[in-house]
Amino acid sequence: MSTLDTRRADPAARATAGRPPRGDRRGRRQRRTDRRRSRTDGRVPLGRRLRRDRTLLLMTVPALALVVVFHYVPILGNVVAFQDYDPYVSTNGVTAVLESPWVGLAQFERVFSDPGFWHAVENTLVLFLLQLLLFFPVPIALALLVNSVLRPRVRAVVQAVLYLPHFFSWVLVITVFQQILGGAGIIAQTLRQHGYEGFDLMTDPGIFKFLVTAEGIWKDAGWGVIVFLAALAAVNQDLYEAAAMDGAGRWRRMWHVTLPALRPVIALLLVLRVGDALTVGFEQLLLQRDAVGPGAAEVLDTFVWWTGLRSQDFSYAAAAGLVKGVVGLVLVLSANKMAHLMGEQGVYRK
Secondary structure, three states: OOHHHHHHHOHHHHHOOOOOOHHHHHHHHHHHHHHHHHHHHOOOOHHHHHHHOHHHHHHHHHHHHHHHHHHHHHHHHHHHHHEOOOOOOOOOHHHHHHHOOEOOOHHHHHHHOOHHHHHHHHHHHHHHHHHHHHOOHHHHHHHHHHHOOOOHHHHHHHHHHHHHHHHOOHHHHHHHHHHHHOOOOHHHHHHHHOOOOOOOHHHOHHHHHHHHHHHHHHHHHHHHHHHHHHHHHOOOHHHHHHHHHOOOOHHHHHHHHHHHHHHHHHHHHHHHHHHOOOOOOHHHHHHHHHHHOHHHHOOHHHHHHHHHHOOOOHHHHHHHHHHHHHHHHHHHHHHHHHHHHOOOOOOOOO
8 A cells, every 4th residue: 555545544644744853843842932031031042142242342341451551450468468468579579479478367457456447437437427427419409400400501511510520630620629618729818818718628627528519519529410310311291291290399299209209210329429438538538647646537448457467567458458358248239128118220230
């Protein structure tokens, strides 16, 4: 009997005629299932993402190399915090690290028993809290003010004026404040010309913390304004119209629409600010340290510089810097955890 006669006689053979083997059908069903799952989950396989984004990934290679070379490779140098490091043991830095004697936690005991270290920690925390209370809300308020300006040209001019000091160096910023608030500044000279006693706020240790905060506000508030304006630009304008139709005034729209839209950005910047709590401006404070004295201007960064690097006590400086880095990491993780508890993403997702 021929094959054609067999298919005609056997209904099962006639039903399976022209179909692919059972294994191929299962593979097709599995592929269709995988495609449906990928469309449902919104996930793209890693290999496909690498092929799709290979141009962008290649563009990030130089920046990634700079971060690795200048941020991650120097972390290996923290090993000198557990040594009595002597750079003159060998002309080669790596050999000097290998030949320096190990002292365990002796350098950390020196750090924690040093009153100057705790004084620097106190000044650092006071400056951080003061800047958090006075400096952090200023960019938010300025962004809301600039966003309320209706004319685009006026808004662009105000935004440029606020952002311009961000490009100034700390030397120029301190010089500007010196020419205004110093003993020979414009205000002091004007007061003397009218028979009043002048003043020199730049050398007053009592108000130095407020002076540093004012300098930071003038220099970096414009950058925060740019960030918050970018977040405000993404707010759906229909929400404002709906709130206005419901009878909400300008302040209620700001409280119930604008500020909730800014909350993720505020949480992210707050986490980053808390992580940077122990770094309150090395160059800014170092330039003014001699004018007001170490009692008012000594923070952790300047303490490490003066007591460690200037005296070439590298192991002591590394131990103090390592303590600062560990505490900063704990602060970042704690602040990010608080952001998660508040329902925000923070620096990274849960």
